[in-house]
Amino acid sequence: MNDPLSLFPPTRAAALDRIRDFAPHTGKTYAEGRNFYASAVEGGAVSALSPYLRCGMISQVELLRAVLEHHSEKEAGKFIAEVFWRTYWQGWLAMRPGVWGDYQTDLKRLFNEVQTQSGLRQRWEAACLGQTGIAPFDHWAQELAQTGYLHNHARMWFASIWVHTLGLPWQLGADFFLRHLLDGCPASNTLSWKWVAGIQTIGKPYLATSENIEKFTQGQFADVQGLARKPADLPASPHPDPAPLWEAGQPDTHLRSALVLHEDDLNPLHVLEGMTPLIANVALMATARQTPWQIAPQVAEFRANALEDARARLAKEIGLGAEVVASAQALADWATAHGAEQLVTADAPVGPTKDILDAYDSLPDAPPLVRVRSEMDAAAWPHATKGFFKFRDHIPALIKELV
Ligand SMILES: Cc1cc2nc3c(=O)[nH]c(=O)nc-3n(C[C@H](O)[C@H](O)[C@H](O)COP(=O)(O)OP(=O)(O)OC[C@H]3O[C@@H](n4cnc5c(N)ncnc54)[C@H](O)[C@@H]3O)c2cc1C
Structure with missing residues (x-):
């Protein structure tokens, strides 16, 4: 039952079933439970809809319509905001596509370094195989490889340990995720890794602590030793200014x-x-x-x-x-x-x-x-000029217009 395609049957019908079952739980249950770690097998308070959203097998509009059949916008506010994080990251990157290009260039360089520098290769391999000796980290590396999914909080802890404790390049961690996640999304993944590293919201890295892991894994991982107490000091360059979106259009219906x-x-x-x-x-x-x-x-x-x-x-x-x-x-x-x-x-x-x-x-x-371009992307992406909290102000209008 741990195999990814049993956990996430790759059909739209399975995605619609999951929406139907999950929509009633997108209010208080989600808001209070979403930070508690659960594997894809256990389920927990989160939807596990991300692989389906990633491939557009279901749309964000369909999902939000189902949510609003059960809850007011206010009651489901936390869930709705999370759904819009994905759109926000996509819009942010759409206006700064060079950030994706830079990541690709960095990865090519690191690919060569992993082949030629045996010290880096050993540390990278140990992290990817879950053989670092840091129990929760090793558990999540293996869980990701087995199931194709990780809970959001585990992604944050994992990325934090990768960057700040193990001192590995964030780009290699982002690549490890993109290779294994069924929901691997260039925007959410790249920018979340940068955020954990402290170079997306510049100067505000995310540092995993043993207390936080213990609390939100409900004691599954307690007294985790050896975690960095200070974030890695990574060079951050200022973000490029937002550029106009590339052209989207309407087909000429007379053509073959x-x-x-x-x-x-x-x-x-x-x-x-x-x-x-x-x-x-x-x-x-x-x-x-x-x-x-x-x-x-x-x-x-x-x-x-x-x-x-x-x-x-x-x-x-x-x-x-x-x-x-x-x-x-x-x-x-x-x-x-x-x-x-x-x-x-x-x-x-x-x-x-x-x-x-x-x-x-x-x-x-x-x-x-x-x-x-979908109506939602066309309407939402241009608002991703600055941080999420400014983008969030547009959510009620987007819902009114499109959902
Ligand atoms: C280091 C790191 C890497 C990540 N890589 C990816 C990735 O490659 N693809 C991806 O879809 N998400 C990524 N996320 C965001 C988030 O972890 C996942 O979207 C979420 O865990 C998916 O599980 P779910 O469907 O059960 O989420 P739920 O909590 O049920 O949320 C519903 C939907 O909202 C969206 N969402 C929720 N949280 C976030 C978030 N923090 N950022 C963006 N969208 C969100 C997703 O589309 C998700 O399916 C990453 C987060 C971190 C910290």
């Missing part, structure tokens, strides 16, 4: 159009609205590009199964299709072979899928690609 499905939105109904019948569809899978190392099999398997579920579910709207590509050139070749005059797709946030879509745009002679 083909759909590009991808793992950032596996229920792209907003793309299909008003479209004349599509000539074909293709899946663009960027999973392997999340890391210079190998992605964990559970992540590849979850995404591949979720894609199959989407294709079966949408067969009436998009027709049958089985082809999968993984690069811009392969996508262009596929479009030409199918006589597509236009490709349409759901806009993808900053991350590997968008990297491929951007590379496609600069290919000569490839048919135009139109990215359709």
Whole structure:
């Protein structure tokens, strides 16, 4: 039962069941219980919906509608705010895509350093395998590898120990998460790791303490020895100014159009609205590009199964299709072979899928690609200019307009 695909069946039907079961618990029970650690097997007070939200198998709007059937906005305020953290991080990164590029560059350098510096390699391997001797940390490293999920508080403690106690580069920790998490999200993951390291909210690192771990694991891990008492002193550069978002558009419904499905939105109904019948569809899978190392099999398997579920579910709207590509050139070749005059797709946030879509745009002679942004992203992202607390002021209006 610990296997990731039993814990998180990769279908929209399973996600909808989970929403139905969880929505009544998004009020006081969530607010009071969310910080208490529980594994994916135990469940606890959190929803474990993140793998489904990550792949767009369910939308944030659908989730919020279900929540508001059971609670007022005020009662479910904590849960609603958490759901919007994800959108906030995506919007923040969308306006500063260079932060993702810098992380990629750092990872390439660290990939080489791990191969060439045996001291770093040993410390990194021990951390990834859960062999550091710090009991809760080792437990969570193994739990993540086995289940593809970690509770939020465990992610915070784990990242803190990785950076401040073990003194390992935060980028290697972010990569370890992105390789194993079913919900691995370039924005939430990269920026949360930076936040723990004290270089996102600059000068405010997150330091795990034994008392806090004991309290919120309800004694499962007590008297944890050897944790850093002072945060690592990491160089922080000022954040880039927010830049305008890249262009999203509306397809020309007169053109012979083909759909590009991808793992950032596996229920792209907003793309299909008003479209004349599509000539074909293709899946663009960027999973392997999340890391210079190998992605964990559970992540590849979850995404591949979720894609199959989407294709079966949408067969009436998009027709049958089985082809999968993984690069811009392969996508262009596929479009030409199918006589597509236009490709349409759901806009993808900053991350590997968008990297491929951007590379496609600069290919000569490839048919135009139109990215359709969801109403929520279009309305919410531009507010992520500063910190979350300023963004939060816009949540009531976003809910009124879109939920
Ligand atoms: C170091 C670190 C790395 C993280 N990496 C990721 C990641 O790769 N992908 C990811 O989706 N989340 C990430 N998070 C945020 C958070 O831990 C997860 O979203 C949450 O644990 C998912 O579990 P859940 O669905 O049970 O959450 P719930 O508490 O039930 O929340 C519901 C939804 O709200 C969103 N959410 C909740 N908390 C946060 C948060 N702090 N930041 C952003 N969104 C949130 C998620 O979409 C989540 O599914 C990270 C947090 C930390 C500290």
